[in-house]
Amino acid sequence: MKTxxxxxxxxxxxxxxxxxxxxxxxxxxxVALCADLTGSLKMDEFKNNHPDRFFQIGIAxxxxxxxxxxxxxxGKIPFTGTFANFSTGRVYDQIRQSVAYSGKNVKICxxxxxxTLGEDGATHQILEDLGLMKMLPxxxxxxxxxxxxxKAATIAIAEYDxxxxxxxxxxxxxxFTPVDQTFKIGKxxxxxxxxxxxxxxxxxxxxxxxxAAKELDEKGISAEVINIHTIKPLDETAILKSVRKTKCVVxxxxxNMLGGLGESVARTLALNHPAPQxxxxxxxxxxxxxxxxxxxxxxxLNAKAISEKAEAVILRKE
Amino acid sequence: MSTxxxxxxxxxxxxxxxxxxxxxxxxGHPGGSLGCAEFFSILYQEVMEYSSDFDMDGKNEDLFFxxxxxISPVFYSVxxxxxxxxxxxxxxxxxxxxxxxxxxxxxxGLPGVRIASGSLGQGMSVAIGxxxxxxxxxxxxLIYSLHGDGELQEGQNWEAILYAGSKGVDNLIATIDYNKKxxxxxxxxxxxxxxxxxxxxxxxxKVLELKEGNDIEAIKxxxxxxxxxxxxxxxxxxxxxxxxxxxVDFMMGTHAWHGKAPNDEQLEVALSQNPETLxxx
Numbered sequence: 159m160k161t162x163x164x165x166x167x168x169x170x171x172x173x174x175x176x177x178x179x180x181x182x183x184x185x186x187x188x189v190a191l192c193a194d195l196t197g198s199l200k201m202d203e204f205k206n207n208h209p210d211r212f213f214q215i216g217i218a219x220x221x222x223x224x225x226x227x228x229x230x231x232x233g234k235i236p237f238t239g240t241f242a243n244f245s246t247g248r249v250y251d252q253i254r255q256s257v258a259y260s261g262k263n264v265k266i267c268x269x270x271x272x273x274t275l276g277e278d279g280a281t282h283q284i285l286e287d288l289g290l291m292k293m294l295p296x297x298x299x300x301x302x303x304x305x306x307x308x309k310a311a312t313i314a315i316a317e318y319d320x321x322x323x324x325x326x327x328x329x330x331x332x333x334f335t336p337v338d339q340t341f342k343i344g345k346x347x348x349x350x351x352x353x354x355x356x357x358x359x360x361x362x363x364x365x366x367x368x369x370a371a372k373e374l375d376e377k378g379i380s381a382e383v384i385n386i387h388t389i390k391p392l393d394e395t396a397i398l399k400s401v402r403k404t405k406c407v408v409x410x411x412x413x414n415m416l417g418g419l420g421e422s423v424a425r426t427l428a429l430n431h432p433a434p435q436x437x438x439x440x441x442x443x444x445x446x447x448x449x450x451x452x453x454x455x456x457x458x459l460n461a462k463a464i465s466e467k468a469e470a471v472i473l474r475k476e
Numbered sequence: 477m478s479t480x481x482x483x484x485x486x487x488x489x490x491x492x493x494x495x496x497x498x499x500x501x502x503x504g505h506p507g508g509s510l511g512c513a514e515f516f517s518i519l520y521q522e523v524m525e526y527s528s529d530f531d532m533d534g535k536n537e538d539l540f541f542x543x544x545x546x547i548s549p550v551f552y553s554v555x556x557x558x559x560x561x562x563x564x565x566x567x568x569x570x571x572x573x574x575x576x577x578x579x580x581x582x583x584x585g586l587p588g589v590r591i592a593s594g595s596l597g598q599g600m601s602v603a604i605g606x607x608x609x610x611x612x613x614x615x616x617x618l619i620y621s622l623h624g625d626g627e628l629q630e631g632q633n634w635e636a637i638l639y640a641g642s643k644g645v646d647n648l649i650a651t652i653d654y655n656k657k658x659x660x661x662x663x664x665x666x667x668x669x670x671x672x673x674x675x676x677x678x679x680x681x682k683v684l685e686l687k688e689g690n691d692i693e694a695i696k697x698x699x700x701x702x703x704x705x706x707x708x709x710x711x712x713x714x715x716x717x718x719x720x721x722x723x724v725d726f727m728m729g730t731h732a733w734h735g736k737a738p739n740d741e742q743l744e745v746a747l748s749q750n751p752e753t754l755x756x757x
Contacts, residue, residue: 221635228605260592
């Protein structure tokens with residue numbers, strides 16, 4: 159089984175900050191907007207290097223989304239930064255009308271997504287954002303897994319013309335994506351090849367899926383792990399190719415089971431190749447305060463949960 | 477022909493277009509549209525520098541954003557008669573497969589429209605964004621926007637008003653259609669706006685009061701004054717007092733025609749008060 163080396167724990171939001179800083183140098187049309195969370199979003203380097211292209215909007219996310227939409231008129235590529243909750247739920251109608259329906263080239267960059275925001279609790283831990291964003295026609299939805307991939311995705315979305323939701327997080331997590339790996343929107347990355355079960359993971363749970371694959375391998379179960387960094391458009395070809403081989407699937411995401419990656423995969427399978435599926439996701443619940451790893455364990459969003467679901471789904475194969 | 481005569485003819489034709497558009501589909505918003513016929517006509521016929529060969533980026537042009545998108549009939553009439561798309565297309569207003577959606581949108585590619593509006597309160601932020609890009613692009617052209625007075629009840633406006641005032645967005649001229657009416661009745665009865673002049677001034681805006689918002693000369697004078705006030709570290713707002721339903725006697729002095737189309741007989745009366753000038757579509 160192919161294994162991956164963690165080159166050191168680091169937060170995905172720092173990958174965003176590094177990517178944005180690089181865009182600052184390479185693309186003069188890129189501008190950044192922040193709603194009073196510059197440090198949390200790691201936007202300081204861009205802000206310091208390009209004060210004329212950085213806009214502190216204050217705690218006014220609706221205004222930030224609208225300003226970003228307006229800025230595209232005249233050729234700018236605005237990157238907005240705030241927490242995932244305030245990037246989506248708080249400003250859904252602004253995104254819907256002024257960005258998505260208007261077809262504006264705005265990059266909505268969202269940190270602190272999911273339970274791993276930790277101690278701040280459920281007011282800030284959005285678990286519905288992937289669903290909200292993927293339902294918007296024309297919206298590209300990306301959830302990156304580690305620092306390197308977040309940096310690469312940040313750079314890649316500037317080249318793509320259209321609205322994008324880029325989701326990342328707060329905690330320091332394993333960094334294992336090759337530093338030189340090009341980010342292709344909508345193109346899944348197959349991390350391990352296997353025959354018994356397909357594990358389709360996104361965001362922080364991709365590393366957990368790799369850990370689960372190791373546990374399963376020790377039990378003689380061969381798992382194919384796919385990193386779906388783009389929830390929409392979904393790489394249905396990669397999913398179907400794998401599930402046709404393994405005949406069952408586990409999806410894993412730091413998101414509500416309703417409306418997330420798992421449901422997108424289920425739809426794909428139902429239309430093309432029905433197969434047993436198990437979901438590693440929160441079960442229609444809000445989160446709570448706590449340490450990130452303890453929360454992931456309590457809500458069943460880790461390697462242990464993934465391997466258990468993998469064993470369960472294998473038993474459901476006909 | 478004097479420019480004033482031309483504008484008067486243009487406004488009258490725009491009123492006919494508004495009435496005929498909403499009548500033909502028995503829906504839409506004639507009241508506010510009629511009240512802003514002069515403003516739109518002057519903006520597009522005399523004030524703004526633009527190319528009717530539409531380009532979304534609008535570099536080196538003045539740009540206009542309509543925030544209260546429900547008054548689309550006046551916007552569509554003026555855009556078409558200013559050369560953005562064929563006047564004939566007004567026939568398709570609110571019909572299936574049309575570029576003239578109930579509320580304006582970029583989605584079907586209608587020339588002249590740069591943002592979707594309809595869900596209220598979003599246009600001020602968009603206008604500010606476009607103004608900031610003009611500054612970054614070292615483009616000295618201006619951003620104009622129009623907002624309903626009732627629309628100011630939406631909180632996002634006040635985020636935007638605070639931002640533009642505090643950050644000195646001084647290439648923006650926002651106009652409030654101050655007709656003091658909204659769907660449910662008088663704005664003073666629904667949710668009073670208080671002293672709008674003082675409120676904008678408290679947010680560091682330059683405020684111009686236009687008491688005769690349906691008078692061509694008064695509007696021209698105020699827009700010229702507003703333009704002269706740009707570039708002075710403050711955004712400019714015009715509180716434009718208009719008469720909802722202006723130009724049709726039975727539609728004036730009431731909020732009843734905010735979102736209601738005239739029937740056949742009412743249309744006939746309304747049109748007779750606004751005789752054809754530039755040719756109906």
